Amino acid sequence: MSAEMPIGTLLDSSDTAYLRAPRFNRHTFWCGQSGSGKTYALGVVLEQVLLHTRLPIVVLDPNSDFVHLDTPRESAPEDAAAQLAARDIRILRPGSEGEDHLQVRFVDMDIRSRAAVLQLDPVLDAEEFNAMLRVGATFTKADDRRLGDWLESHDDPMFRRLALRLRNLGILEWDLWAWGGHDVTDVVNATPDATVLDLGGFDSAAQLQTAALAVLDRLWAQRHERTGRLVVIDEAHNLAAPDAGTPLARALTERIVQIAAEGRKYGIWLLLSTQRPSKLHPNVISQCDNLALLKMSSTRDLAELGQIFGFAPSELLDQSPTFRQGQALFAGGFASEPQLVQMGARLTREGGSDVPIGIR
Known part of the structure:
Protein backbone atom coordinates (compact mmCIF):
# COMPACT_ATOMS: atom_id res chain seq x y z
CA MET A 1 0.00 0.00 0.00
CA VAL A 104 -15.34 0.86 32.85
CA ARG A 105 -13.76 -0.18 36.15
CA PHE A 106 -14.54 2.67 38.52
CA VAL A 107 -11.69 2.06 40.97
CA ASP A 108 -9.16 2.00 38.11
CA MET A 109 -10.08 5.48 36.94
CA ASP A 110 -7.81 8.44 37.61
CA ILE A 111 -8.50 9.85 41.07
CA ARG A 112 -9.48 13.27 39.69
CA SER A 113 -11.89 11.63 37.28
CA ARG A 114 -13.49 9.56 40.02
CA ALA A 115 -13.93 12.77 42.00
CA ALA A 116 -15.57 14.42 38.99
CA VAL A 117 -18.00 11.50 38.61
CA LEU A 118 -18.93 11.81 42.29
CA GLN A 119 -19.02 15.65 42.13
CA LEU A 120 -16.42 15.80 44.91
CA ASP A 121 -14.19 18.81 45.51
CA PRO A 122 -10.81 17.88 47.06
CA VAL A 123 -11.00 20.94 49.37
CA LEU A 124 -14.71 21.45 50.05
CA ASP A 125 -15.29 17.68 50.37
CA ALA A 126 -11.90 16.85 51.84
CA GLU A 127 -12.95 13.93 54.07
CA GLU A 128 -14.95 12.13 51.39
CA PHE A 129 -12.21 12.79 48.83
CA ASN A 130 -9.65 11.25 51.18
CA ALA A 131 -11.93 8.26 51.73
CA MET A 132 -12.12 7.76 47.97
CA LEU A 133 -8.32 7.67 47.84
CA ARG A 134 -8.36 4.89 50.43
CA VAL A 135 -11.07 2.97 48.59
CA GLY A 136 -8.77 2.57 45.60
CA ALA A 137 -6.13 1.01 47.83
CA THR A 138 -8.41 -1.50 49.57
CA PHE A 139 -11.25 -2.47 47.24
CA THR A 140 -10.12 -5.37 45.04
CA LYS A 141 -11.28 -6.32 41.57
CA ALA A 142 -11.79 -9.85 42.82
CA ASP A 143 -14.36 -8.77 45.40
CA ASP A 144 -17.66 -10.32 44.29
CA ARG A 145 -19.79 -7.63 45.90
CA ARG A 146 -20.61 -4.42 44.15
CA LEU A 147 -18.88 -1.31 45.32
CA GLY A 148 -21.95 0.22 46.96
CA ASP A 149 -22.61 -2.86 49.08
CA TRP A 150 -18.93 -3.04 50.04
CA LEU A 151 -18.85 0.61 51.10
CA GLU A 152 -22.11 0.35 53.07
CA SER A 153 -20.83 -2.66 55.01
CA HIS A 154 -17.52 -1.02 55.89
CA ASP A 155 -16.67 0.12 59.43
CA ASP A 156 -15.38 3.50 58.23
CA PRO A 157 -18.24 6.06 58.36
CA MET A 158 -16.71 8.04 55.47
CA PHE A 159 -16.93 4.96 53.27
CA ARG A 160 -20.61 4.76 54.11
CA ARG A 161 -20.98 8.44 53.19
CA LEU A 162 -19.44 7.67 49.82
CA ALA A 163 -21.96 4.88 49.35
CA LEU A 164 -24.78 7.32 50.14
CA ARG A 165 -23.43 9.78 47.59
CA LEU A 166 -23.18 7.07 44.95
CA ARG A 167 -26.76 5.99 45.55
CA ASN A 168 -28.16 9.53 45.75
CA LEU A 169 -26.58 10.40 42.39
CA GLY A 170 -27.79 7.15 40.82
CA ILE A 171 -24.25 6.26 39.77
CA LEU A 172 -24.45 2.69 41.00
CA GLU A 173 -27.30 2.02 38.58
CA TRP A 174 -25.25 2.89 35.51
CA ASP A 175 -24.83 0.10 33.00
CA LEU A 176 -21.29 1.41 32.49
CA TRP A 177 -19.51 -0.29 35.38
CA ALA A 178 -17.41 -3.42 34.89
CA TRP A 179 -17.37 -4.27 38.63
Missing part, protein backbone atom coordinates in the same frame (compact mmCIF):
# COMPACT_ATOMS: atom_id res chain seq x y z
CA SER A 2 1.11 3.53 -0.76
CA ALA A 3 1.49 6.30 1.80
CA GLU A 4 -0.78 8.37 -0.48
CA MET A 5 -4.38 7.60 0.42
CA PRO A 6 -7.05 8.17 -2.29
CA ILE A 7 -10.10 9.94 -0.87
CA GLY A 8 -11.99 11.19 -3.95
CA THR A 9 -11.44 13.49 -6.92
CA LEU A 10 -10.14 17.04 -7.26
CA LEU A 11 -12.86 19.53 -8.10
CA ASP A 12 -10.75 21.46 -10.58
CA SER A 13 -9.48 18.49 -12.61
CA SER A 14 -11.33 15.29 -11.64
CA ASP A 15 -7.93 13.71 -10.94
CA THR A 16 -7.66 11.47 -7.89
CA ALA A 17 -7.25 13.38 -4.63
CA TYR A 18 -4.89 12.01 -1.99
CA LEU A 19 -4.03 12.58 1.65
CA ARG A 20 -0.58 11.82 3.03
CA ALA A 21 -0.88 9.02 5.60
CA PRO A 22 2.37 9.81 7.49
CA ARG A 23 1.12 13.33 8.28
CA PHE A 24 -1.68 12.12 10.48
CA ASN A 25 0.98 12.46 13.19
CA ARG A 26 -0.47 15.91 13.79
CA HIS A 27 -3.82 16.94 15.21
CA THR A 28 -6.60 17.34 12.64
CA PHE A 29 -9.62 19.63 12.72
CA TRP A 30 -12.60 18.35 10.75
CA CYS A 31 -15.70 20.51 10.41
CA GLY A 32 -18.84 21.06 8.41
CA GLN A 33 -22.39 22.06 9.15
CA SER A 34 -25.29 19.62 9.41
CA GLY A 35 -26.02 18.04 6.03
CA SER A 36 -22.57 18.80 4.60
CA GLY A 37 -21.52 15.14 4.47
CA LYS A 38 -19.02 15.62 7.30
CA THR A 39 -19.53 12.21 8.91
CA TYR A 40 -19.67 10.33 5.60
CA ALA A 41 -16.43 12.01 4.48
CA LEU A 42 -14.73 11.18 7.75
CA GLY A 43 -15.70 7.54 7.24
CA VAL A 44 -14.02 7.60 3.82
CA VAL A 45 -10.77 8.78 5.38
CA LEU A 46 -10.85 6.36 8.32
CA GLU A 47 -11.31 3.47 5.89
CA GLN A 48 -8.22 4.59 4.00
CA VAL A 49 -6.22 4.88 7.22
CA LEU A 50 -7.19 1.28 7.98
CA LEU A 51 -6.16 0.17 4.48
CA HIS A 52 -2.89 2.08 4.21
CA THR A 53 -1.42 2.25 7.73
CA ARG A 54 -0.82 0.29 10.89
CA LEU A 55 -1.96 3.27 12.96
CA PRO A 56 -4.45 2.12 15.64
CA ILE A 57 -7.65 4.20 15.63
CA VAL A 58 -9.81 4.93 18.67
CA VAL A 59 -13.19 6.47 17.80
CA LEU A 60 -15.31 8.22 20.43
CA ASP A 61 -18.65 7.95 18.65
CA PRO A 62 -21.52 9.75 20.45
CA ASN A 63 -24.00 9.39 17.57
CA SER A 64 -23.27 5.73 16.70
CA ASP A 65 -22.12 6.84 13.23
CA PHE A 66 -19.15 4.45 12.95
CA VAL A 67 -20.53 1.28 14.50
CA HIS A 68 -20.43 -0.53 11.14
CA LEU A 69 -16.81 0.31 10.35
CA ASP A 70 -16.21 -3.44 10.50
CA THR A 71 -18.82 -4.23 7.82
CA PRO A 72 -17.84 -3.72 4.14
CA ARG A 73 -20.59 -2.71 1.72
CA GLU A 74 -21.61 -5.15 -1.00
CA SER A 75 -20.62 -2.48 -3.52
CA ALA A 76 -17.05 -2.18 -2.17
CA PRO A 77 -14.28 -3.44 -4.48
CA GLU A 78 -13.51 -7.04 -3.65
CA ASP A 79 -9.85 -6.51 -2.73
CA ALA A 80 -10.57 -3.52 -0.46
CA ALA A 81 -13.48 -5.34 1.18
CA ALA A 82 -11.27 -8.35 1.87
CA GLN A 83 -8.55 -6.20 3.41
CA LEU A 84 -11.01 -4.33 5.63
CA ALA A 85 -12.63 -7.59 6.69
CA ALA A 86 -9.19 -8.82 7.75
CA ARG A 87 -8.56 -5.81 10.00
CA ASP A 88 -9.05 -6.18 13.75
CA ILE A 89 -11.93 -3.76 14.37
CA ARG A 90 -13.67 -3.78 17.74
CA ILE A 91 -17.08 -2.20 18.21
CA LEU A 92 -17.84 -1.72 21.91
CA ARG A 93 -21.45 -1.03 22.89
CA PRO A 94 -23.38 -0.60 26.13
CA GLY A 95 -25.31 -3.77 26.83
CA SER A 96 -23.26 -6.01 24.53
CA GLU A 97 -22.15 -9.43 25.69
CA GLY A 98 -18.64 -10.42 26.72
CA GLU A 99 -15.62 -8.34 25.81
CA ASP A 100 -17.62 -6.13 23.43
CA HIS A 101 -19.54 -4.67 26.37
CA LEU A 102 -18.53 -1.02 26.74
CA GLN A 103 -17.79 -0.75 30.43
CA GLY A 180 -13.87 -5.67 38.36
CA GLY A 181 -14.39 -7.39 35.02
CA HIS A 182 -13.08 -6.65 31.53
CA ASP A 183 -13.20 -2.97 30.64
CA VAL A 184 -12.75 -0.68 27.64
CA THR A 185 -9.13 0.18 28.41
CA ASP A 186 -8.19 -3.50 28.22
CA VAL A 187 -9.40 -3.49 24.60
CA VAL A 188 -7.65 -0.23 23.72
CA ASN A 189 -4.41 -1.48 25.29
CA ALA A 190 -4.51 -4.53 23.01
CA THR A 191 -4.10 -2.07 20.07
CA PRO A 192 -6.59 -3.49 17.57
CA ASP A 193 -6.60 -1.72 14.21
CA ALA A 194 -9.67 0.24 15.31
CA THR A 195 -11.74 0.51 18.48
CA VAL A 196 -15.12 2.21 18.16
CA LEU A 197 -16.83 3.28 21.38
CA ASP A 198 -20.57 3.47 20.71
CA LEU A 199 -21.20 6.25 23.20
CA GLY A 200 -24.62 6.91 21.69
CA GLY A 201 -25.97 3.83 23.43
CA PHE A 202 -25.87 5.37 26.91
CA ASP A 203 -28.92 6.80 28.62
CA SER A 204 -27.16 9.84 30.07
CA ALA A 205 -24.48 12.34 29.09
CA ALA A 206 -22.64 11.55 32.32
CA GLN A 207 -22.10 7.91 31.33
CA LEU A 208 -20.93 8.95 27.86
CA GLN A 209 -18.49 11.44 29.36
CA THR A 210 -17.21 8.94 31.92
CA ALA A 211 -16.46 6.30 29.28
CA ALA A 212 -14.64 8.83 27.10
CA LEU A 213 -12.70 10.19 30.05
CA ALA A 214 -11.63 6.72 31.22
CA VAL A 215 -10.11 5.98 27.81
CA LEU A 216 -8.37 9.34 27.44
CA ASP A 217 -7.03 9.15 30.99
CA ARG A 218 -5.54 5.73 30.32
CA LEU A 219 -3.94 6.82 27.04
CA TRP A 220 -2.44 9.82 28.82
CA ALA A 221 -1.20 7.72 31.76
CA GLN A 222 0.60 5.43 29.29
CA ARG A 223 1.89 8.24 27.07
CA HIS A 224 5.54 7.46 27.76
CA GLU A 225 5.10 4.16 25.93
CA ARG A 226 4.80 6.32 22.79
CA THR A 227 2.35 3.98 21.06
CA GLY A 228 1.05 6.00 18.11
CA ARG A 229 -2.75 6.31 18.03
CA LEU A 230 -5.28 8.35 16.11
CA VAL A 231 -8.02 9.37 18.54
CA VAL A 232 -11.14 10.46 16.66
CA ILE A 233 -13.62 12.54 18.67
CA ASP A 234 -16.85 12.98 16.77
CA GLU A 235 -19.19 15.83 17.79
CA ALA A 236 -16.17 17.17 19.68
CA HIS A 237 -18.02 20.33 20.78
CA ASN A 238 -20.04 18.12 23.14
CA LEU A 239 -16.92 16.65 24.77
CA ALA A 240 -14.63 19.69 24.86
CA ALA A 241 -16.84 22.73 25.30
CA PRO A 242 -15.30 25.97 26.58
CA ASP A 243 -18.21 26.43 29.01
CA ALA A 244 -18.49 22.90 30.42
CA GLY A 245 -21.04 23.09 33.21
CA THR A 246 -20.40 20.02 35.41
CA PRO A 247 -17.27 18.69 37.16
CA LEU A 248 -17.31 15.68 34.85
CA ALA A 249 -17.65 17.76 31.68
CA ARG A 250 -14.87 20.07 32.86
CA ALA A 251 -12.56 17.13 33.62
CA LEU A 252 -13.15 15.73 30.12
CA THR A 253 -12.53 19.10 28.48
CA GLU A 254 -9.34 19.61 30.48
CA ARG A 255 -8.01 16.20 29.45
CA ILE A 256 -8.71 16.84 25.76
CA VAL A 257 -7.07 20.28 26.00
CA GLN A 258 -4.02 18.67 27.65
CA ILE A 259 -3.73 16.01 24.95
CA ALA A 260 -4.13 18.67 22.26
CA ALA A 261 -1.31 20.69 23.80
CA GLU A 262 1.11 17.90 24.67
CA GLY A 263 -0.04 14.63 23.14
CA ARG A 264 1.62 14.97 19.76
CA LYS A 265 5.12 14.29 21.09
CA TYR A 266 3.84 11.09 22.72
CA GLY A 267 2.01 9.80 19.66
CA ILE A 268 -1.53 10.65 20.75
CA TRP A 269 -2.96 12.42 17.70
CA LEU A 270 -6.44 13.88 17.78
CA LEU A 271 -8.93 14.16 14.95
CA LEU A 272 -11.69 16.47 16.18
CA SER A 273 -14.92 16.59 14.20
CA THR A 274 -17.59 19.21 14.83
CA GLN A 275 -20.42 21.20 13.23
CA ARG A 276 -19.58 24.44 15.02
CA PRO A 277 -15.97 25.49 15.58
CA SER A 278 -17.11 28.33 17.86
CA LYS A 279 -18.57 25.75 20.28
CA LEU A 280 -15.25 23.91 20.71
CA HIS A 281 -12.62 24.95 23.24
CA PRO A 282 -10.22 27.37 21.47
CA ASN A 283 -7.16 25.77 23.05
CA VAL A 284 -8.01 22.57 21.20
CA ILE A 285 -8.56 24.07 17.74
CA SER A 286 -5.37 26.14 17.92
CA GLN A 287 -3.23 22.99 18.25
CA CYS A 288 -4.41 21.45 14.95
CA ASP A 289 -2.09 21.38 11.92
CA ASN A 290 -4.48 19.68 9.48
CA LEU A 291 -7.81 21.10 8.32
CA ALA A 292 -10.75 19.42 6.58
CA LEU A 293 -13.59 21.86 5.91
CA LEU A 294 -16.90 20.92 4.34
CA LYS A 295 -19.84 23.28 3.77
CA MET A 296 -19.93 26.03 6.40
CA SER A 297 -22.30 28.98 6.00
CA SER A 298 -21.49 30.76 9.27
CA THR A 299 -19.38 33.82 8.49
CA ARG A 300 -18.29 33.95 12.12
CA ASP A 301 -16.95 30.39 12.03
CA LEU A 302 -15.23 30.92 8.67
CA ALA A 303 -13.55 34.09 9.91
CA GLU A 304 -12.30 32.26 12.98
CA LEU A 305 -10.97 29.37 10.90
CA GLY A 306 -9.19 31.84 8.61
CA GLN A 307 -7.40 33.33 11.60
CA ILE A 308 -6.39 29.97 13.10
CA PHE A 309 -5.45 28.12 9.92
CA GLY A 310 -3.30 30.62 8.07
CA PHE A 311 -2.08 27.86 5.74
CA ALA A 312 -5.59 27.56 4.23
CA PRO A 313 -5.94 30.11 1.39
CA SER A 314 -8.73 32.60 2.03
CA GLU A 315 -10.04 32.23 -1.53
CA LEU A 316 -10.63 28.52 -0.86
CA LEU A 317 -12.12 29.06 2.58
CA ASP A 318 -14.53 31.57 1.05
CA GLN A 319 -15.90 28.86 -1.24
CA SER A 320 -17.10 26.74 1.69
CA PRO A 321 -20.69 28.17 1.74
CA THR A 322 -21.11 27.05 -1.89
CA PHE A 323 -19.89 23.48 -1.38
CA ARG A 324 -22.30 20.71 -2.29
CA GLN A 325 -22.67 17.68 -0.06
CA GLY A 326 -19.43 15.73 0.17
CA GLN A 327 -17.20 18.52 -1.14
CA ALA A 328 -14.34 19.61 1.11
CA LEU A 329 -11.23 21.72 1.44
CA PHE A 330 -8.13 19.92 2.72
CA ALA A 331 -5.12 21.90 3.85
CA GLY A 332 -2.13 21.43 6.14
CA GLY A 333 0.49 18.74 6.47
CA PHE A 334 -1.69 15.85 5.33
CA ALA A 335 -2.34 17.52 1.94
CA SER A 336 0.55 18.10 -0.45
CA GLU A 337 -1.10 21.45 -1.22
CA PRO A 338 -4.48 22.99 -0.34
CA GLN A 339 -7.09 21.21 -2.45
CA LEU A 340 -10.83 21.10 -3.07
CA VAL A 341 -12.15 17.54 -3.18
CA GLN A 342 -15.31 15.66 -4.02
CA MET A 343 -15.21 12.78 -1.55
CA GLY A 344 -15.31 9.24 -2.88
CA ALA A 345 -17.64 6.41 -1.95
CA ARG A 346 -17.68 4.67 1.41
CA LEU A 347 -16.38 1.11 1.58
CA THR A 348 -18.18 0.21 4.81
CA ARG A 349 -21.73 0.70 6.00
CA GLU A 350 -22.77 3.95 7.61
CA GLY A 351 -24.12 3.96 11.13
CA GLY A 352 -26.70 6.28 12.62
CA SER A 353 -29.79 7.49 10.82
CA ASP A 354 -32.26 10.35 10.74
CA VAL A 355 -35.63 9.97 12.39
CA PRO A 356 -38.14 9.37 9.55
CA ILE A 357 -41.33 11.34 9.04
CA GLY A 358 -44.42 9.18 8.59
CA ILE A 359 -46.32 9.85 5.35
CA ARG A 360 -50.13 9.59 5.31
